[in-house]
Amino acid sequence: DADVTQTPRNRITKTGKRIMLECSQTKGHDRMYWYRQDPGLGLRLIYYSFDVKDINKGEISDGYSVSRQAQAKFSLSLESAIPNQTALYFCATSDGLSYNEQFFGPGTRLTVL
Amino acid sequence: TQLLEQSPQFLSIQEGENLTVYCNSSSVFSSLQWYRQEPGEGPVLLVTVVTGGEVKKLKRLTFQFGDARKDSSLHITAAQPGDTGLYLCAGARYGYALNFGKGTSLLVTP
Numbered sequence: 001d002a003d004v005t006q007t008p009r010n011r012i013t014k015t016g017k018r019i020m021l022e023c024s025q026t027k028g029h030d031r032m033y034w035y036r037q038d039p040g041l042g043l044r045l046i047y048y049s050f051d052v053k054d055i056n057k058g059e060i061s062d063g064y065s066v067s068r069q070a071q072a073k074f075s076l077s078l079e080s081a082i083p084n085q086t087a088l089y090f091c092a093t094s095d096g097l098s099y100n101e102q103f104f105g106p107g108t109r110l111t112v113l
Numbered sequence: 114t115q116l117l118e119q120s121p122q123f124l125s126i127q128e129g130e131n132l133t134v135y136c137n138s139s140s141v142f143s144s145l146q147w148y149r150q151e152p153g154e155g156p157v158l159l160v161t162v163v164t165g166g167e168v169k170k171l172k173r174l175t176f177q178f179g180d181a182r183k184d185s186s187l188h189i190t191a192a193q194p195g196d197t198g199l200y201l202c203a204g205a206r207y208g209y210a211l212n213f214g215k216g217t218s219l220l221v222t223p
Contacts (some may be wrong), residue, residue: 033210101161105127
């Protein structure tokens with residue numbers, strides 16, 4: 001079984017809809033991250049959480065919110081989706097000990113029409 | 114703010130050729146990581162370099178961390194089609210999340 005799982009893997013939605021992307025991990029890591037990936041722009045950090053009570057904004061948090069429900073679960077919400085949020089979204093974890101090495105999920109491809 | 118600049122952005126070579134990918138910054142990092150991402154998958158960690166001047170080898174891949182810990186390079190010897198993918202460098206600074214470069218897309222044709 002995969003250590004970091006993301007659901008859904010693909011989602012097509014319409015402008016203005018609320019969307020939630022979910023991430024679960026079995027690695028026992030305290031730190032979890034949400035990134036989006038766009039062609040030519042690389043991986044950009046949306047939000048990160050160093051433990052259950054800690055939530056931090058990344059470089060592109062506008063239009064997004066997160067919830068850290070438990071050590072193993074970190075969800076990303078788009079309150080009112082817009083077309084320029086169409087992207088590949090990745091969840092990642094790290095133990096915060098070994099140089100913050102990241103373990104990524106398989107990604108969610110989100111299309112906002 | 115893009116702290117890490119990767120070059121080249123795209124690279125298309127034939128099987129058997131050698132190549133080098135660069136990752137440069139004006140910031141000092143406590144460590145630098147290299148990831149490879151294949152289409153439809155998440156990035157996978159290849160290596161972490163920690164000490165200035167450090168060289169690590171992973172089969173045909175050689176990774177080097179600059180003496181000042183601001184830059185790194187990835188050299189692939191005798192590239193194979195299986196090396197095709199997006200190579201990402203990422204810099205770590207204590208107390209901060211990782212900073213990723215934009216990546217180098219490598220295509221190795223038979």
